[in-house]
Amino acid sequence: MLPSDDNYDSLQSRLTVQPPYYAFNRVYADVHSDGIYGDFIPEQPVVGEHAAISVAEAGRHVAILGTLLGESLTTDHGPSYYLAIEADVSGADEPVLHAQPGEAMTAYVRCRKNTANRLTVDGKLLYKNKALLIFVVSYVRLGETQFRFLYRDAAMPTGTAIMPVMSPWRHPVPLSMLPEIHRGKLSAKINSHNPQLCAGHFENYPMWPVAIVMSAATQLITTLLRQTFYSELQYRIISANMRAKKLLSVTEVIIFHAEIINHQAGDVNVRCLISSNDGTPEQVAELQVNLIIHDRKECAMSNFDDNFFLFLSNINPEISATYNEDRTMLVSTFWQDSVDALTVLTEIEKEYGIRVPDSDFANMDKMTLQGLCDIVRSMTSGTA
Numbered sequence: 001m002l003p004s005d006d007n008y009d010s011l012q013s014r015l016t017v018q019p020p021y022y023a024f025n026r027v028y029a030d031v032h033s034d035g036i037y038g039d040f041i042p043e044q045p046v047v048g049e050h051a052a053i054s055v056a057e058a059g060r061h062v063a064i065l066g067t068l069l070g071e072s073l074t075t076d077h078g079p080s081y082y083l084a085i086e087a088d089v090s091g092a093d094e095p096v097l098h099a100q101p102g103e104a105m106t107a108y109v110r111c112r113k114n115t116a117n118r119l120t121v122d123g124k125l126l127y128k129n130k131a132l133l134i135f136v137v138s139y140v141r142l143g144e145t146q147f148r149f150l151y152r153d154a155a156m157p158t159g160t161a162i163m164p165v166m167s168p169w170r171h172p173v174p175l176s177m178l179p180e181i182h183r184g185k186l187s188a189k190i191n192s193h194n195p196q197l198c199a200g201h202f203e204n205y206p207m208w209p210v211a212i213v214m215s216a217a218t219q220l221i222t223t224l225l226r227q228t229f230y231s232e233l234q235y236r237i238i239s240a241n242m243r244a245k246k247l248l249s250v251t252e253v254i255i256f257h258a259e260i261i262n263h264q265a266g267d268v269n270v271r272c273l274i275s276s277n278d279g280t281p282e283q284v285a286e287l288q289v290n291l292i293i294h295d296r297k298e299c300a301m302s303n304f305d306d307n308f309f310l311f312l313s314n315i316n317p318e319i320s321a322t323y324n325e326d327r328t329m330l331v332s333t334f335w336q337d338s339v340d341a342l343t344v345l346t347e348i349e350k351e352y353g354i355r356v357p358d359s360d361f362a363n364m365d366k367m368t369l370q371g372l373c374d375i376v377r378s379m380t381s382g383t384a
Helices: 005-012 055-073 144-150 210-228 296-301 306-315 324-336 338-352 358-362 369-380
Strands: 026-029 035-040 080-091 105-114 118-127 130-143 176-178 185-190 235-244 254-264 267-276 282-293
Touching: 005 055, 035 055, 055 080, 055 105, 055 118, 055 130, 055 210, 055 235, 080 144, 080 210, 130 144, 185 210, 210 235, 210 254, 210 267, 210 282
Parallel strands: none
Antiparallel strands: 026 035, 035 105, 080 130, 080 235, 105 118, 118 130, 176 185, 185 254, 235 282, 254 267, 267 282
8 A cells, every 4th residue: 555645755754765866855745545756847958859858867867756656665673775777668649749847747657566575666756647658767776784795895984975966967968979980870978977977876876877877878879870870860759778787976977879770761769888997898788769850940939939930920921820731831931942941030039139249141041941940049039
């Protein structure tokens, strides 16, 4: 039997995962099933993914909520350490591309299988009651004594480092690129031994969270795709599988090798192998991703809200801004004809009182859609 909502605060205090890695502001029971919900505000940057939240961050919160569910099901008195060893994720409904800054999302988990040393949960990432992603996460459960023995070399007592008050994951993971001579492949490493990057995971044992390692892997995948195809590329992850063999201490060097396995039209399969130590590499994890590359024009259009398209339709009243096909026509009109583009930017000057740089006018006939959209977005947001 799951605890009542009032008891989740005391249950959270038993977790070996703590803030800032644990970032739920509310956890509550599902009255219709043996599952729990957790509300959080996304904080990690979305790099390359055509979505309101990265798959890696969604996996982070779902996996943490799964450990809380596991603690509610165990009869052990001491704390348990849950090590995620495999996760499958797939898209559910149509993706949500925009969410207001500071707006909450919700993770949901329910138990699929629970034994003395294993736990598997089904999870979802929800936004305004709409399922965006579906997860299956499997863990190994270790008792405190067993964990401390296995990872005794990673112990770093509290007091040897000052932990940050704010989350360190508001910025991309620091990757250093490695030389790679093969097209369709790219390598990088994390060579930072700063325990602040593992804050809250775990106390006195700063270990790299699997979800953060996967976030770094998707950063490298984004760089690989943009080098292979085009620099403004965005993509949507359709499905992914993560397998982890070993928990990594912050003292270890992590090496990433990303490779495009195959691609046909806009469908791409990418694999990222993750190993530790420069001298004798040992594969410790693997990420397989199936994704769809989005059209350049579609990606550029997604940068704008409804008010922008209404503004364009006022300039060109022959085309409405009601439907997506109309919006595509609006963008195409001033993109393909430099005169129309000049008209749009001139009208934006009048509307917002912002001067378009002369260099932008001079290069209008050579400008890409993304470049033009960047100018318009910066002007309409008042940041030019």
